[in-house]
Amino acid sequence: MRIGLAGISHETNTYCQGLTPKDAFYVIRGEKFSETAGQHSDVGGAVDACNALGVEPVGILFASTQPSATIEREAYEAFKEEILLGLAAEMPLEGCVLLLHGAGVVDGIEDLEADLCRGVREVVGDVPVAASFDLHGNVTQAMADELNAVFACHHYPHVDLHERAAEAVGIVHEMARTGRRSRCSVRSVPVLLPTTTTYEGVGETALARLLDLEKQSGIVDLSWFHGFPYTDVAHVGSFVxxxxxxxxxxxxxGALDTFTRELWSTREQFRATSLSAEAALAEANSRAEETGGGPVVIHETSDNCGGGTPGDGTHLLRAMLEAGLGGEACFSFLVDPEVAAQAHEAGVGATLRVSLGGKTDDLHGEPLDLEVYVKALHDGRLIMQHMFKGAPLNLGPMARLVVDDMDIVVASRRSQTFDQEPFLSVGIDVMKYKYVALKSSNHFRAGFQQLAKAIVTADTPGLTTHHIEVFPRQKCNRRLWPLDDQATYPEEGASDG
Ligand SMILES: [Zn+2]
Known part of the structure; x- marks a missing residue:
């Protein structure tokens, strides 16, 4: 049996400046798909599942990049054409698995996934087509109508992307053998959920309930898409x-009714607290006192490259320097290719003056004018150890800088901090610090939840702030919680289903 594998995966933050061009994407084509075997990524999971089932994976094209601005039209059209022509050339295939995000927006196309799935369905005809997704997708029935099955990752951090892609391969394989076909229904709940981990609290409870309902109902799958609020599209919300x-x-x-109504009725439990940098440091200090030291992890949720931000924000770092935390604190990392290059040119042991961070826009803070000591350098080529376990991550040239005894790491390429690797690469053992600062909303938990004595969220001004009310919405005319007190579910004037 031969199953086609393809996808375009992008979390589009329409509030980012400019457009995301084709050359911003990394691509996997043809034989290169097999090199992802063993990686805990969607592509790796699909390839592994094919191998385990004795299915030939026919890799066409997978294109992805860091969350960023709306995708340039020509970039999307080129990827889409390559996928459709590639699939057509490989027909007859017994099935197809698409590796998607769910929150893709193209210049002039608000629903990337619906457009792509429609195109794929036209090419492959009635063979089974399933897709795996990121739970931050904003998904529509128009997309689901083209698919036989939908599998969003269940966890945030997304540690199960590979398992969900494997499930997509499994159901396609089953349907190809039996001739049966499943279908998909999507319900949209008018809530904008703040970034919510499933490792604890209301996110953990809701996920457990979903899995329970899935089991009770005996259906193929229930997927909860938290949705992606940092985007101005008509269909923004949370989805099942x-x-x-x-x-x-x-x-x-029945399962859709139950879960969506419960999600709506528990919405207030999702309301996020929001601490300024100074308040977060005060909270971290009291948590450190309570827990007898550290490490207390302070994550700057509002400058999360994983939601489309620049990663060079200085609000939290400035507060930490002003607080004089010295050798008790480390921060990894800020994205600043200019400073990383200066440090590499100066070399280990050099002292130099730099203008650090705050270079992309005004929102994320002013550059910091600092005298820094270059403690260590690294090429930035890492292997991920928790989320996307086994996959390579290239942060570009990195440097460990010391300012007033505080360790500050800079990298050259945009990414959030997923695990300890950006610290370890430059010789930082986070267990020796009272305060460990990083930029991420929740993925870092895969690598830090176990070791952190406490986790404190800093919500400084930034493009992924919990203050979702600050983003203008021109495309969406739904009444959405928490923006509108009049929001209802089921929505007035809309059919429930
Ligand atoms: Zn996500």
């Missing part, structure tokens, strides 16, 4: 998708 065989429609509808 059910995949089911036609005879199980009543069970699927």
């Amino acid at each position: 998708a059910a995949s089911y065989f036609p005879e199980d429609q009543a069970e699927a509808e």
Whole structure:
């Protein structure tokens, strides 16, 4: 059996400046798909599942990049054309698995996934097509209508992307063998959820409930898409998708009703607290006192490259320097290729004056004028150890700088901090610090939840702030919680289903 693998995966933050061009994407083509085997990524999981089932994975094209601005039209059209022509050339295929995000926006196309899935369906005809997703997708029934099954990752941090892609391969394989076809229904709940981990609290409870409902209903899958609020599209919200065989429609509808109504009725529990940099440091200090030292992890959720921000924000770092935390604190990392290059040119042991961070826009803070000591350098080529375990991550030239005894790491390429590797690469053992600062919303938890004595969220001004009310919404005319007190679910004037 031969199954086509393809996808375009992008979390589009439409509030970012400019457009994301084609050359911003990394691509995997043809034989290169097999090199992802063993990686805990969606592509790696799909390849592994094919190998385990004795299926030939026919890799066409997978294109992805860091979350960023709206995708340039020509970039999307070129990737889409390559996928459609590639699939057409490989027909007959017994099935197809798409590796998607769900929150892709193209210049002139608000729903990347619906457009791409429609194109794929036209090419492959009635063969089974399933797709894996990031739970931050804003997904539509128009997209689901083209698919036989939908599998969003369940966890945030997304440690199960590979498992969900493997499930997509599994159901396509089953449907190709049996001739049966499942279908998908999507319900949209008018809430803008702040970034919510599933490792604890209300996110953990909601996920457990979803999995319980899925089990009780006996359907193929229930997927909860938290949704991506940092985007101005008509269909923004939070979503639940059910995949089911036609005879199980009543069970699927019942599970969708139950989960969406519970999500709506518990919405206040999702409301995020928001601490300024100074308040977060005060909170970190009291948590350190309570827990007998550290490390207390302070994550700057509002400058999360994983949501489209520049990663060079200086609000938290400035507060830490002003607080005089010295050798008790480390920060990894800020994205500043200019300073990384200066440090590499000066070499280990050099002292130099730099203008650090705050170079992309005014929102994320002013540059810091600092005299820094270059303690260590690294090429930035890392292997991820928790989320995307086994996959390479290239942060470009990195430097460990010391300012007033505080360790500050800079990298050259945009990314959030997923695990300890950006610290370890330049010789920093986070267990020796009272305060460990990083930029990420929740993915860092995969690598830090176990070791942190406490985790404190800093919500400084930034493009991924919890203050979602600051983003103008021109495309969306839904009444959305928490922006509008009049929001209801089921929505007035909308059919429930
Ligand atoms: Zn996500």
